[in-house]
Amino acid sequence: MLNTEKRNPNTKHIDKMSTAEMLSVIQKENVNAVNAVGSALNSITEAVDLAYESVKKGGRIIYVGAGTSGRLGVVDASECPPTFGVSPNTVVGVIAGGKDAMFRSSENTEDIGESGIADLKAINLSENDIVMGISAAGGAGYVIKALEYAKSLGCKTVGITSNENTLLGKTADVEIVTDTGPEVITGSTRMKAGTAQKLVLNMISTSVMVKMGYVYENLMINLKPSNSKLKGRMVRIVSEILEIENDKAEALLNENGFNIKAAIKAYKGE
Numbered sequence: 103m104l105n106t107e108k109r110n111p112n113t114k115h116i117d118k119m120s121t122a123e124m125l126s127v128i129q130k131e132n133v134n135a136v137n138a139v140g141s142a143l144n145s146i147t148e149a150v151d152l153a154y155e156s157v158k159k160g161g162r163i164i165y166v167g168a169g170t171s172g173r174l175g176v177v178d179a180s181e182c183p184p185t186f187g188v189s190p191n192t193v194v195g196v197i198a199g200g201k202d203a204m205f206r207s208s209e210n211t212e213d214i215g216e217s218g219i220a221d222l223k224a225i226n227l228s229e230n231d232i233v234m235g236i237s238a239a240g241g242a243g244y245v246i247k248a249l250e251y252a253k254s255l256g257c258k259t260v261g262i263t264s265n266e267n268t269l270l271g272k273t274a275d276v277e278i279v280t281d282t283g284p285e286v287i288t289g290s291t292r293m294k295a296g297t298a299q300k301l302v303l304n305m306i307s308t309s310v311m312v313k314m315g316y317v318y319e320n321l322m323i324n325l326k327p328s329n330s331k332l333k334g335r336m337v338r339i340v341s342e343i344l345e346i347e348n349d350k351a352e353a354l355l356n357e358n359g360f361n362i363k364a365a366i367k368a369y370k371g372e
Contacts, residue, residue: 104265106238106291110284128293131286135294138264138280139301145278146302149260150309152276153232156258157310161230163193164222166248168212170292171236171262171299172197173204178303184332186311187324193307196221198244212237215247222248229256234306236299237261238291240268249273262302264295278302318343327360340365 113127139146153163165175176195183190198217199208211217222233233252235245240263249259250273261274264282271277280298285291311317316324321343327333340362341351351365358364 104239105281105283106264106285106295107289108284109288110286113286116286128286131294132297135280135282135297136301138282138294139298139305142278142280142302145276146305148276149234149278150306150313152258152260153234153306153310154313156230156232157192157314159230161228161232162191163307163310164196164225164227164231164233164252165194165236165303166196166218166222166233166245167236168198168242168244169203169207169209170296171238171242171245172199174296174299174303175234175236176204178300178307182307182311184326184328185322186314186316187322187326188311188316194225196225196248198242212242212244215243218244218246218248219251222251227252227255227257232258232260234260234262235270235274236263236303237268237270238264238295238299240265240270242270246270246273262299264291264298323362323366325362327355333360336360336362344369 116124116127119127157163165179167175176197179193179195182188182193197203198211202208203211233249235249237245246269249261252259259274260276260278261270262278263270264280266279266281271279280302282294282298285293285295287293321339323339325332325336327336336355337348337352340355341348343366344351354365354369358368
């Protein structure tokens with residue numbers, strides 16, 4: 103039996119626990135999810151380096167998943183443009199069942215392998231892209247077939263799962279296993295397994311964007327001024343980098359199309 107499907111002895115009587123006891127045991131399992139990610143750092147490193155090479159040559163990071171796994175991929179992809187100022191086409195989330203599956207359960211779609219292939223064809227997958235399949239159990243047909251199709255085009259592939267010796271892991275060029283163990287609620291992989299997946303995706307996309315030069319020190323220097331909060335953040339970033347007052351930083355940004363890099367170069371006379 104898969105680890106993610108086993109019963110957790112620590113929560114066997116969760117239905118009899120007080121609220122405080124419930125939260126305490128859930129939090130202990132959350133820590134196990136974080137530790138599982140720590141044990142997978144070597145394979146995550148491989149995935150980051152492959153993804154960086156793809157993005158550097160104009161390719162995309164494509165996340166493919168079903169259910170919770172698919173939703174997490176879409177979330178991480180959608181957060182990259184506002185955080186790093188990249189095109190929405192740089193990191194792409196593909197989910198079994200399409201957009202509707204983001205809001206409503208579409209569990210039957212994870213077994214339809216042909217749909218995984220069709221969805222990658224629909225976004226014009228090319229050999230420069232890297233495809234990262236996400237499946238807690240490691241056996242979703244939608245994800246497996248998508249990775250097989252990607253490999254047939256010459257794409258590098260990554261499998262992200264919470265179980266050892268899965269078909270997903272055997273299919274991918276790089277296998278990331280976050281062994282989160284039995285869930286608090288048996289089989290509910292939206293919990294620990296999902297937490298680990300979210301952490302891994304954050305690590306991959308963030309590390310690639312840092313390597314691409316979209317971060318200076320630990321500051322987001324490729325932001326776009328799409329709302330007042332981000333404009334304020336941009337002002338503070340320029341102020342901190344150049345060690346000038348906020349009003350001067352804002353004026354400098356206004357003079358340079360609210361582009362952080364251009365504002366810094368203008369100030370330095372470059």
